[in-house]
Amino acid sequence: MSAQDSELMELGGKFIKAFHHMSHPVRIHQENNQLMKECIAQFGKVLAQMAGGEELEILLWRGRFFLQGEKLLYRRETFPLINEMMEYFPQRGLQGLRFLPTFRKASFKDFIIFARLLDEAAMQEDPPSWLERQLADNGLQWLEILREMDDIPPDIELRRKEKAKQTYLQALTTVKEVAQKVSQRSVAGIRKARRLAQTMVDLVLEDETLMLGLSTIRDYDDYTYTHSVNVALLSMSLGRRIGLSQAFLEQLAICGMFHDLGKVEVPKDIITKPDMLDTGEWEHIRRHPLIGVHRVLRLHASRDMRSRVVLGPFGHHLNYDLSGYPRLHFTETLTLFGKILRIADTYDALTAERAYRPRSFSPDEALRMMWERVGVEYDPVLLKTFINMMGLYPVGTVLKLDSGELGLVVDYPSESERTRPQVLLLVDDGQGSLRGSEMLNLADRDQKTGSYERQIVKCLHPSVLGIQPSEFFLQEAS
Numbered sequence: 001m002s003a004q005d006s007e008l009m010e011l012g013g014k015f016i017k018a019f020h021h022m023s024h025p026v027r028i029h030q031e032n033n034q035l036m037k038e039c040i041a042q043f044g045k046v047l048a049q050m051a052g053g054e055e056l057e058i059l060l061w062r063g064r065f066f067l068q069g070e071k072l073l074y075r076r077e078t079f080p081l082i083n084e085m086m087e088y089f090p091q092r093g094l095q096g097l098r099f100l101p102t103f104r105k106a107s108f109k110d111f112i113i114f115a116r117l118l119d120e121a122a123m124q125e126d127p128p129s130w131l132e133r134q135l136a137d138n139g140l141q142w143l144e145i146l147r148e149m150d151d152i153p154p155d156i157e158l159r160r161k162e163k164a165k166q167t168y169l170q171a172l173t174t175v176k177e178v179a180q181k182v183s184q185r186s187v188a189g190i191r192k193a194r195r196l197a198q199t200m201v202d203l204v205l206e207d208e209t210l211m212l213g214l215s216t217i218r219d220y221d222d223y224t225y226t227h228s229v230n231v232a233l234l235s236m237s238l239g240r241r242i243g244l245s246q247a248f249l250e251q252l253a254i255c256g257m258f259h260d261l262g263k264v265e266v267p268k269d270i271i272t273k274p275d276m277l278d279t280g281e282w283e284h285i286r287r288h289p290l291i292g293v294h295r296v297l298r299l300h301a302s303r304d305m306r307s308r309v310v311l312g313p314f315g316h317h318l319n320y321d322l323s324g325y326p327r328l329h330f331t332e333t334l335t336l337f338g339k340i341l342r343i344a345d346t347y348d349a350l351t352a353e354r355a356y357r358p359r360s361f362s363p364d365e366a367l368r369m370m371w372e373r374v375g376v377e378y379d380p381v382l383l384k385t386f387i388n389m390m391g392l393y394p395v396g397t398v399l400k401l402d403s404g405e406l407g408l409v410v411d412y413p414s415e416s417e418r419t420r421p422q423v424l425l426l427v428d429d430g431q432g433s434l435r436g437s438e439m440l441n442l443a444d445r446d447q448k449t450g451s452y453e454r455q456i457v458k459c460l461h462p463s464v465l466g467i468q469p470s471e472f473f474l475q476e477a478s
């Protein structure tokens with residue numbers, strides 16, 4: 001964690017604590033009560049510290065607090081308090097509060113009124129409107145009410161997209177650097193990779209769909225590296241679905257990033273060969289997991305970390321029935337990480353464009369093909385979870401609709417409608433390419449007939465249309 005992060009965590013924690021402490025005594029004490037006075041004074045002090053001469057915005061969005069647009073990091077000991085505050089805002093129909101710089105001129109009495117109004121708002125029929133009226137009547141112009149919105153506050157959304165994109169690119173560079181150092185037999189550390197893994201886990205926990213969207217990034221020339229980062233993202237998302245802890249998710253991310261480290265030793269013309277491989281060439285390919293294991297063991301990292309990371313290269317080509325490679329000469333059980341990576345690795349490889357096949361498979365085709373090998377190559381529970389996570393039409397799939405329109409799957413807004421995604425309509429940009437226009441929810445029904453407004457005719461592979469889905473996900477961030 002950077003010094004800046006820990007400072008923000010410290011101050012943010014203090015702020016929530018002061019807010020919480022102020023909101024309780026106001027219910028039972030008079031304003032001349034000593035405890036009441038102390039709580040108000042403390043709140044004013046922390047507020048001024050946090051705002052630092054500017055305004056201060058606190059938002060609650062998707063179960064996380066954001067201070068000045070930055071996600072508030074929690075300490076374990078503040079959890080119960082944070083949980084309580086998470087109910088405090090919705091009970092008042094609030095998404096957040098904005099303290100304008102003039103709050104510095106507010107008196108002690110103003111703060112008492114503010115605390116009492118917030119407290120009483122919970123009992124009103126329309127708390128935000130009531131609060132707005134009361135604030136105006138009491139002359140508290142230094143406070144703005146941010147009402148609960150269906151939409152995501154755009155600045156948070158943009159920051160997150162930008163952060164996601166930067167993290168992806170940094171992870172890509174890191175994998176490349178480590179791979180190159182490893183192939184030159186120089187010392188390669190994974191400290192940077194660990195830091196990025198932590199950020200990726202954070203982002204996956206916050207917005208899985210965005211990270212699944214990012215995993216559609218393809219780079220034909222740098223296939224192995226984009227593939228490695230994609231496998232990390234897909235594995236983490238699957239790991240999250242089965243409830244792995246944050247620490248395990250971080251390790252899984254690193255396993256994903258370095259699972260193909262052994263490919264560095266495979267001549268590039270074999271990897272990019274458009275024809276069938278001969279036996280010797282196949283042997284080369286089949287050796288990459290064990291070469292990867294050796295490379296990982298030479299990485300500059302703790303023994304504990306290396307023993308985790310080797311699970312990636314070792315297990316990602318082993319099948320559920322213990323076939324695959326490397327050949328096992330003893331009966332062993334597969335590791336959970338290996339089984340997860342096996343699924344993420346195959347899915348990404350099938351959906352990527354490769355030299356040796358005329359076209360890549362569309363996401364739904366890939367999932368169908370994998371399902372045919374369930375219980376043989378893939379763990380049934382994990383594959384089921386993976387398919388469920390990806391949805392019938394995974395994020396990044398292009399759908400042809402009965403209206404003749406094309407829609408890029410960007411989200412599944414409702415867990416109960418896993419067959420009806422939200423799509424971004426793709427229209428001709430007048431220059432021979434496609435651009436995103438409006439967003440449609442395919443779960444929307446015609447009000448009169450009750451049937452869906454649009455039907456899905458078929459899936460198309462994005463490469464057929466010459467588009468990279470990830471570009472559309474990150475559109476606003478670029």
Ligand SMILES: [Fe+2]
Nearest residue numbers: 259260316317
């Ligand atoms: Fe591999």
Ligand SMILES: [Fe+2]
Nearest residue numbers: 227259260345
């Ligand atoms: Fe791979």
